[in-house]
Amino acid sequence: MNTQHKTDKSEVILTGDRATGPLHLGHYVGSLKQRVALQAHHEQTILVADMQGLTDNALHPQKVSSNILNVVADYLAVGIDPSATTICLQSQLPALAELTMYYSNLVTISRLERNPTVKSEIQNKGFERSIPAGFLTYPISQAADITGFNATLVPVGDDQLPMLEQTNEIVRKINALAGRNVLNECQPLLSKAPRLPSTDGKNKMSKSMGNTINLGASEKEITAAVKSMYTDPHHVRIEDPGKIEGNVVFTYLDAFHSDESYVQQLKQHYQRGGLGDGVTKRILEECLQEMLRPIRQKRAVYLNDKAQLIDILKAGSQVSREKTDKVLFDIKDIFGLNIF
């Protein structure tokens, strides 16, 4: 990939992950595969969001710091290519904090409290009135991330659409103040893949709930995770008809098995009865073992050479620092603050 190609790339994409745990199959299906596909044709930046990770982990910051390089290794292991995608670290880009400060004056507290995503997260995390200021205001910080790269396209799940609305509100206010289009409004790029359920079929995947399969999961962990997977609780005898809906094994087969018609046959067999969960789970396990083996191996190689991971993150952060500093300059100009 040479520089000429870079300048021809059509969309400026910003995406990223909170560095609060290793990435798992949910990330793989929901975003990582898409990023690998996008990197050849677009100017893509992935932000490792360590500062945002601290918004609800400030009292146990090692949950963030210990996962930064894991996340970078996850990226490389699934095929994100640092010569095609810029990988950078949020805390290395002071412009993002500065932009957050300027934007904070353009967003009211009541607007933040109405954000449906933040609302439900506040409920889930049990914050009630003890919401850290940094948590309530993180949509402003996300707007800083997105506009700091002047991104035009942001891959999101539909639960994140309110974040892009907030970002575009800020963009319009800034452009109105400037009297010209300094910032781009961004468009969402919704993932076509349905959200992958947790292995217990209950919740969003979460490391702390032990209902995920990490990209770096060992062979044994994969075996155990598939074994304990939620199927159809009323499918007690093999000869009974079984339900496909909500049956996590089939959802995972849909997501990961390469042979769609074979999965279709399995489903029909299961529904009419005579196909046991032991068999479907063995088929899924084989498929996941095969898929995750090379990822796990690559990941281990990368994590064995932390200096290389740091170099990649450092180089990407340097490039990103130049980009975000340029946007900050433009924003400070609107406020008349570039006096020297």
Place this chain on the structure above:
Amino acid sequence: MNTQHKTDKSEVILTGDRATGPLHLGHYVGSLKQRVALQAHHEQTILVADMQGLTDNALHPQKVSSNILNVVADYLAVGIDPSATTICLQSQLPALAELTMYYSNLVTISRLERNPTVKSEIQNKGFERSIPAGFLTYPISQAADITGFNATLVPVGDDQLPMLEQTNEIVRKINALAGRNVLNECQPLLSKAPRLPSTDGKNKMSKSMGNTINLGASEKEITAAVKSMYTDPHHVRIEDPGKIEGNVVFTYLDAFHSDESYVQQLKQHYQRGGLGDGVTKRILEECLQEMLRPIRQKRAVYLNDKAQLIDILKAGSQVSREKTDKVLFDIKDIFGLNIF
């Protein structure tokens, strides 16, 4: 003042002003005189708070940008010496924005809503539920300013004491996280001078209310301001006894006239009757004209050489950037984020 003296200075002082208007006699009495006295014996930094000025002026930012150099000229005109006091510009210190982000995770929204100073300012400004996020959270930004210099002493009016409480709460949380004293708790330095009333005797001084006397006021403006000053509304005939309490002319004579016993005699004369407001106002006017003439002249000379003002601000910001970056490094270390 040589470097040797600098290192011997006992307290690290941080002080500053929002750059939202030229400074006036209220600032002179309340803080500027004190700063001039403190600069010889302490490591004093004055922060021109342009970013904080924007927290309630984002939609008319020229109110801030157009006043930055005015404020610096005010400082120099009253005798603040840039070789003894570091004068810096808040927006030039990215570490302050970054510190604000980290501290935001340690302060809850309800804690901010309980801040009595912010509460009353929200009421005064008529924000109600439309409080900009940057305004509600500005005590966190102030904590970043103070701790960014690791200040030990902060000159404040008593209305600002809740800001220092908030700062010290953050300091204690950071030190607890670090397991050692990374940041200093700061002490307030309360001004001994009573708060100077506005010329109409009603409100806090405010440029927009036209009830101030700016340090750069012209001779005519001083004359007009003293003429319109609030005295004793019941003191109609010269021979009647007049009231001193709430009589702005006497409050100003107390604050600015060099001959205390002469002011004492005037007060007694006024209280027993026979001394007209015309006379007391003429005495005050002479005193203010004499005091403000050299300040106005110096101020004009400084404002005629904006390049010099910018150089002073730039040099002070450079020194301050090094100091605040160092503190930021220590804070990021606590969160485990100095990975390269």
